[in-house]
Amino acid sequence: xxxxxxxxAEFCVIACADAWRDAxxxxxxxxxxxxxxxxxxxxxxxAPDLVxxxxxxxxxxxxxxxxxxxxxxxxxxxxxxxxVFDVVWxxxxxxxxxxxxxxxxxxxxxxxxxxxxxxxxxxxGVRGAPGNSxxxxxxYWVPDHSVRTFVEHVDxxxxxxxxxxxxxxxxxxxxxxxxxxxxxxxxFDFETADRTMRLRSYHPGxxxxxxxxxxxxxxxxxxxVDETRLPTPEELDTIRVVLDPGSRRDREVKS
Amino acid sequence: xxxxxxxxxxxxxELRSGMTIGIGGWGSRRKPMAxxxxxxRSDLTDLTVVAYGGPDVGLLCATGKVRKVVCGFVTLDSIAxxxxxxxxxxxxxxxxxxxxxxxxxxxxxAAAWRxxxxxxxxGLGSDVLSLNPxxxxxxxxxxxxxxxxRDAGDADVDLVAMPALHLDxxxxxxxxxxxxxxxxxLSPDAFFDALFLGAAERRFVTxxxxxxxxxxADETHPLSSxxxxxxxxxxxxxxxxGAHFTANPPDYGRDETFQKEYAAAAGDPADWxxxxxxxxLVPEEEYQARVRERQGP
Numbered sequence: 141x142x143x144x145x146x147x148x149a150e151f152c153v154i155a156c157a158d159a160w161r162d163a164x165x166x167x168x169x170x171x172x173x174x175x176x177x178x179x180x181x182x183x184x185x186x187a188p189d190l191v192x193x194x195x196x197x198x199x200x201x202x203x204x205x206x207x208x209x210x211x212x213x214x215x216x217x218x219x220x221x222x223x224v225f226d227v228v229w230x231x232x233x234x235x236x237x238x239x240x241x242x243x244x245x246x247x248x249x250x251x252x253x254x255x256x257x258x259x260x261x262x263x264x265g266v267r268g269a270p271g272n273s274x275x276x277x278x279x280y281w282v283p284d285h286s287v288r289t290f291v292e293h294v295d296x297x298x299x300x301x302x303x304x305x306x307x308x309x310x311x312x313x314x315x316x317x318x319x320x321x322x323x324x325x326x327x328f329d330f331e332t333a334d335r336t337m338r339l340r341s342y343h344p345g346x347x348x349x350x351x352x353x354x355x356x357x358x359x360x361x362x363x364x365v366d367e368t369r370l371p372t373p374e375e376l377d378t379i380r381v382v383l384d385p386g387s388r389r390d391r392e393v394k395s
Numbered sequence: 396x397x398x399x400x401x402x403x404x405x406x407x408x409e410l411r412s413g414m415t416i417g418i419g420g421w422g423s424r425r426k427p428m429a430x431x432x433x434x435x436r437s438d439l440t441d442l443t444v445v446a447y448g449g450p451d452v453g454l455l456c457a458t459g460k461v462r463k464v465v466c467g468f469v470t471l472d473s474i475a476x477x478x479x480x481x482x483x484x485x486x487x488x489x490x491x492x493x494x495x496x497x498x499x500x501x502x503x504x505a506a507a508w509r510x511x512x513x514x515x516x517x518g519l520g521s522d523v524l525s526l527n528p529x530x531x532x533x534x535x536x537x538x539x540x541x542x543x544x545r546d547a548g549d550a551d552v553d554l555v556a557m558p559a560l561h562l563d564x565x566x567x568x569x570x571x572x573x574x575x576x577x578x579x580x581l582s583p584d585a586f587f588d589a590l591f592l593g594a595a596e597r598r599f600v601t602x603x604x605x606x607x608x609x610x611x612a613d614e615t616h617p618l619s620s621x622x623x624x625x626x627x628x629x630x631x632x633x634x635x636x637g638a639h640f641t642a643n644p645p646d647y648g649r650d651e652t653f654q655k656e657y658a659a660a661a662g663d664p665a666d667w668x669x670x671x672x673x674x675x676l677v678p679e680e681e682y683q684a685r686v687r688e689r690q691g692p
Contacts, residue, residue, distance in 0.1 A: 197583035220583075274516045307520065309519070
């Protein structure tokens, strides 16, 4: 049942926030508006030790509204790109990247669609995905769940999934942890015997068969699957009044 | 102490077709655009560009200067993708050696430290290794019996051996410099500029303006804002607005309107021709005058 009043975007924020539950004192690196809201919500509520960057070269104090300009921020320490690699390779980070394609074993693609020497669609590039995914917990945010984004095999493996990490050996699996995938339809994880993707919860208003139809591979569906949890009144108030009064979240996921 | 002042065109006249050129900055931030524009106007060709890519890569591709790009990404920050780069790739006009951002950093570091490679987990299991089959793994020489092996999980592991990224030349843009080649970054991130210089044979710095030697640090700016020392610099040129249209605070922010126009010009060859005639294939002074004209009184 859809809870009256709570929008799809707000369920997505809650699902993203829960990815950082019990993360402790690590850097949360969210990509996209809804993961950014999720990380800030987590920091303001159940994960107060989370460390957030200002998107430039510093760690910021607190969790200000997402529309806050650079002049409105307080900063607590420097975090230049050079220093980011120290954090990545020390493991004190949980990133939530976006994925243009993601597959059954958790490989992610943000590099190119089609042949790599002459792509059909050039994307941004592998960025830090290869290193992130074998060094610290990595989750993904896909705001447009479809058979084009949830594919059997990604065209370019940027973020490394479970089977590829296992094949690459112990240095790759040691800190590998693809934790969670949040889409506009539901929440997914890899807590299956063969480390393939499983439906963890579906957002209220979405039917499980809609998720299956929008997924280009066989998804493990447990016998009982819960709905994505409701935000508490305090959480909802924090999203709506404190963090995102301008409703930027609705631009990423329509109600 | 040597006075290393030259002009931007003197720097570009030292470059040759086919060279490997490192470009400092990151995305659409503090890019040495005056030098990039000068390369666009030159008859250089067949370049290998090594960069945390932004509009430097896009402009050089759009003007046909590039054979190959070594990068982890090309982005305009406020516009996710540089459309000129996208077009060059989708038309199969440029080669790419695509590596993880951290591998890229280690490649520059290895070159600057004069070691052939540095080991890392980054790249393991990803297509970075299959797309660049010349990349090799290296096995840790420390087994579980070694007194240095603290953790059995690290014994004998295979890691990526990121090769040194040697550069024929590197160019970076800083907020202030002195004539000896010390460079100051007043914007929040010095990025990897010092490493680009360290990895290169010929090392070029452009600056918004010169400050007398010994006066880069003052009450407001500690010496830690001077990450480039003169041993890293062969030549230094004044280039006011030399990072335009990328972000170069506190001197100026990104010129978003201009960047949008630059990106939009990729949509149609006639638009690009007009843009290039007005903003690329003109001397730097004229470019800066036209930028001032746009910004109004």
